[in-house]
Amino acid sequence: MDWGKIRFFLGEVWRNFTRNVIMQVTAIGTVTVMILLLGTFLFAQQTLGRVGGDQIAKIEISVFMTDKATPADGQRLMARLKSDPRVKRMTYIPKAEGLRQVRDRLKGQLDTSLLTSNPLPDALRIRVVDPNQVHAVAAAAGKMPNVANVEYQRDFVERLLRLYDVMSKVGLAFMLLLVVTAAIIISNTIRLTVYARRREIAIMQLVGASNIYIRLPFICEGFLDGLIGAVLAVLLLGIGRWQLWPKLASSLPFFPLQDAGSDFGTFALQLLGVGASVGIVASWISVGRYLRT
Amino acid sequence: MISLREVGLVYPNGTRALDGIDLEIAKGSFVFLVGHSGTGKSSLLRLLYREQKPSSGMVVVDGIEIGKLKRSKIPELRRKVGVVFQDFKLLLDKTVWENVAFALQVTGAPTRDVMRQVPRVLDLVGMAHKSRVFPNELSGGEQQRAAIARALVNNPKILLCDEPTGNLDPVNANEVVDLLHRINLKGTTVVVATHNALVVDRMRRRVIRLEHGKVLADDERGLYHGIESDIRRDAEDLALAARVRHGLG
DSSP: OOHHHHHHHHHHHHHHHHHOHHHHHHHHHHHHHHHHHHHHHHHHHHHHHHHHHHHHHTOOEEEEEOTTOOHHHHHHHHHHHHTOTTEEEEEEEOHHHHHHHHHHHHTTTSOGGGOOSOOOOOEEEEEESSGGGHHHHHHHHHTSTTEEEEEOOHHHHHHHHHHHHHHHHHHHHHHHHHHHHHHHHHHHHHHHHHHHTHHHHHHHHHTTOOHHHHHHHHHHHHHHHHHHHHHHHHHHHHHIIIIIHHHHHHHOTTSOOOOOOTTHHHHHHHHHHHHHHHHHHHHHHHHHHHHHO | OEEEEEEEEEOTTSOEEEEEEEEEEOTTOEEEEEOSTTSSHHHHHHHHTTSSOOSEEEEEETTEEGGGOOGGGHHHHHTTEEEEETTOOOOTTSOHHHHHHHHHHTTTOOHHHHHHHHHHHHHHTTOGGGTTSOGGGSOHHHHHHHHHHHHHTTOOSEEEEESTTTTSOHHHHHHHHHHHHHHHHTTOEEEEEOOOHHHHHHHOOEEEEEETTEEEEEETTOOTTOHHHHHHHHHHHHHHHHHHHHHHO
C-alpha cells in the first residue's frame, strides 16, 4: 500500500469537491429530491399494487349453464375448463346449492320461503391465475356448449387494471425525467470543476498522465454527489417510514395498508446504488467529452 | 532519435503550417529551431509530442510513428518527451516541489520514486532552496527553471522547449540556456524553438531555420541570421571599412 499515492489522490478529490461548494450543494440537493421521489413512488406503487392485488384475487367468474343442461354436461364443462392453464381454481354449484347460497345472502331482507321453485341454473365459479386474463377466460367460457351466460365484475376489474397500468407508466416517465435532470445537473457541476481545473488537466496530459488517472478524481466527485444526495434522501425516507407512516396508517383504518417497511434495508441500498450510479455515469460522460476535444 | 520525412501540416482552417519538412535529429544533439513568428516552429514541436498529427508524411520520435500512434498510447510518448513553454505553465496553487512532484504523481509513480526524483531535478536546475516557494514569489528565470525541472522529472529522452527565454531578460535567458546545455551534456536530446538571436549566436550549435513552413537553412554550427548572412555581413563590414579607409585616405 502506497500511502503517499492514496493521500495525493484523496487530496485531488477533495480539491475538486470543495472548488465550487454552491454547485456541489445544488447537485446533491437534486439527487436528494430525485431519490426521495423515487422512493416515495416505489413505495406507493408497491402499496397500491398490494391493495389492488388483494381485490383482484377475489374476483370470480360466474358461468351459468342452460336450463336443459344435465349434471353430466356440467362435469364435461368442468373437465374442459380444468385443462385451461389460466384457471386457478373452480367450484361447481348445482342449482340446489345455488339456491341455498341465495337464501343465506338474502336472509332477513326478503322472505325467501316464498321461493317454492328453484329459478337458478347450475353454475361454475372460476378464479383465474392472472387478473389480466379475466376477460379472456370469461370469453372462452362463454363460447362453450351448454353455457347460458357469464358474469364477472367487468368494470371493477378493468378500472383497477387501467389505474394500475397508468400509474406505473406515468410514474416511470416521471422518474426517467428526474433521473435525467439529476444527471444533467451533476454533469454540469463536474464540467465546472473540469473547467476550473483545465490548467491541471492540460499539464497532466502534457506529462503523460493516463486517461484514467485524469478522469478518476472527477468520477469520484460525481460519485460523492450521487451518494451523499442518496444518503440524505434515504434518511428522509426513513423518517417518513418510522414517524409519519404509522400515523397515516392509523388514520385510515378502512384502507388495507400493510407494513411495507420490513425490507427497508434492501430498499435503501438500492436507492443508494441508483444515486451513486447516476453520479458516476454523469461525470464519466462530461469528463470524457472534455478529454476527447 | 527524431526523424521527419516529407512532413506537411495543414490546420483545419486551411493554414499550411508545415510543408515538405525533412529532418533528422540525432540522439544527444542540441538543436535550435529559428524563424519569424508563424513560420511553423511551434507546429513542428507540437508534432513531436503529438499535440498535432501530421497531415502528410512521417514523423518518428524514438521509434514511435506519431501519425499512427493510438490515442491511448499518447501518455507513453509524453513520458519520453519533456516540454517547456514560454509561459512556464506552472500551477500557481502548488509549490515548486508540488509542481514537480505532480508530473510524477499523475503518472502513478510510487511515492518512493517521487521522493528520489524530485530533489534530484530540483538540484539539477538549482532550485532546491526554493522548493517550498509558490510560483508567484519567483522570478521569471526561477519559474522557468522550475518548469524545466518538471519536464525532466520523468527522465525524458527528449526535451522540447518552445520559446523558453521569451519572457526572460538577457541574464536570465542566458542562465536558462546554459542549464539546457548542461542537461544536453547529460545525454538528453534538446530542441529549442526561439527567436532570441543572442542566445543562438552565443551557443553556435545546429540551427534549423524555418520560413513559411519549410526548412530554409540547416547549419551545423549556425547563427541566428544564418552563416551566409553572417559572411555577407562580414563582407559588408569589410567593404564599409574599405570605403571609410578610402574616404579617410
